[in-house]
Amino acid sequence: EAAVTQSPRSKVAVTGGKVTLSCHQTNNHDYMYWYRQDTGHGLRLIHYSYVADSTEKGDIPDGYKASRPSQENFSLILELASLSQTAVYFCASSGRDRGDTLYFGAGTRLSVL
Amino acid sequence: GEQVEQLPSSLIVQEGASVLINCSYTDSASVYFPWYKQEPGKRLQFIIDIRSNMERKQNQRLTLLFDKKTKHLSLHITATQPGDSAIYFCSARLSGSFNKLTFGAGTRLAVCP
Numbered sequence: 673e674a675a676v677t678q679s680p681r682s683k684v685a686v687t688g689g690k691v692t693l694s695c696h697q698t699n700n701h702d703y704m705y706w707y708r709q710d711t712g713h714g715l716r717l718i719h720y721s722y723v724a725d726s727t728e729k730g731d732i733p734d735g736y737k738a739s740r741p742s743q744e745n746f747s748l749i750l751e752l753a754s755l756s757q758t759a760v761y762f763c764a765s766s767g768r769d770r771g772d773t774l775y776f777g778a779g780t781r782l783s784v785l
Numbered sequence: 786g787e788q789v790e791q792l793p794s795s796l797i798v799q800e801g802a803s804v805l806i807n808c809s810y811t812d813s814a815s816v817y818f819p820w821y822k823q824e825p826g827k828r829l830q831f832i833i834d835i836r837s838n839m840e841r842k843q844n845q846r847l848t849l850l851f852d853k854k855t856k857h858l859s860l861h862i863t864a865t866q867p868g869d870s871a872i873y874f875c876s877a878r879l880s881g882s883f884n885k886l887t888f889g890a891g892t893r894l895a896v897c898p
Contacts, residue, residue, distance in 0.1 A: 676828075703788055714789065714874060714888030722883065730885070731786065751822040762829065762870060773819070774886070 675699065678763050678777035685784050691750040693780050695763030702768040705730075705745040706738060709760045709779075718761075721746055722768070741775070753784045787812040790853075791875050791889035799897055802865055806892045808858040808875035812814055815877040817849065819886065824871040833860070865896045 675698045686693045697704065703722050705713040717730030721737035727738040735757060737749040750757055763777040786809045798804055808818075817893040834843045835849045835858070844851045850862040862869060862883035870891050 680888075712890055713877075714791075714796075714890045715884060715886075716888070720883075720885070731887075764829075769884075772884060773831040774821075774829075774884070776821075778828045 675764055676775050678761075678775040678780050680780060681778065683783070684783040685750075685782065687754060687784055689753050691753050691782065691784075692751075693748040693761055693763075693782070695746045695748075695777055696744055696780045697746075697763075697765040697775070699765050699775060700743070701765035702743070702763065702770075703766045703773065704735075705741065705764045706746070706748045706765075707762045707764065709751045709762060715762060718748065726743055753782075755784050758782060761784065787815055787877055787887040788878060789875055789887050789889040790872075791892050794890065794893075795876065795893040797895045797897065800812070800866060800867055802896075804861040804865060805862045805892060806862075806894075807874070808860070808889055809855050810858075810879055810887075812877070812879060813853075813856065815856075815887075816880045817878040818849075819876055819878075820849065820860060821874045821876065821888075822855050822871045823891075824868075829874065833865045859866060862894075863889050865894075867896050867898050870896045871896060 677696045706718045718738040721740040732740045739747045761780045764774040766772040816837040821829045822832045823829045872891040875889040
């Protein structure tokens with residue numbers, strides 16, 4: 673089975689602080705994604721990447737940066753965390769073909785106080 | 786952009802009952818519709834999908850119906866079991882997009898023994 677590992681699983685951050693969420697996949701997948709889930713809303717795409725050293729903006733990129741230093745690793749960076757960024761964050765990976773299944777990590781619950 | 790709506794937001798049924806989860810989308814350019822399931826404490830996982838050139842797809846106790854004219858999908862689950870208790874997410878992908886999915890807010894299903 674495909675494996676996507678996120679760390680940390682939960683985090684409490686202070687407003688204005690820097691937060692880094694990490695994701696590691698062992699699926700040999702080209703695509704990696706960061707989604708955000710808020711209560712009562714579906715998952716929304718923040719950033720994605722289809723190759724190492726390159727990232728693309730998703731639907732809600734403001735306030736977030738992403739980094740893909742290798743095929744296996746994809747990070748989400750909040751330079752100045754804000755209250756509105758309290759949410760559950762999911763990383764996922766998929767193959768390069770359209771329609772390829774997304775394999776999700778277990779999620780990171782971020783609380784910004 | 787594409788919007789995906791799911792109804793109901795939650796439902797509770799007795800074991801053995803059938804359930805229907807409805808999903809509607811707004812962009813007629815959407816061509817691929819995967820569904821994901823998130824069991825309590827577990828990661829999202831793919832359960833079934835359908836393409837816009839199909840009307841129906843079945844996978845064991847799951848049947849997915851698609852109406853292109855009305856931009857509507859419905860997921861039918863028969864003979865429900867407590868293990869079906871989960872949040873079910875409908876999603877849509879536009880033609881030409883790499884693998885970018887727009888998710889609905891999810892339907893929380895509880896199956897009581």
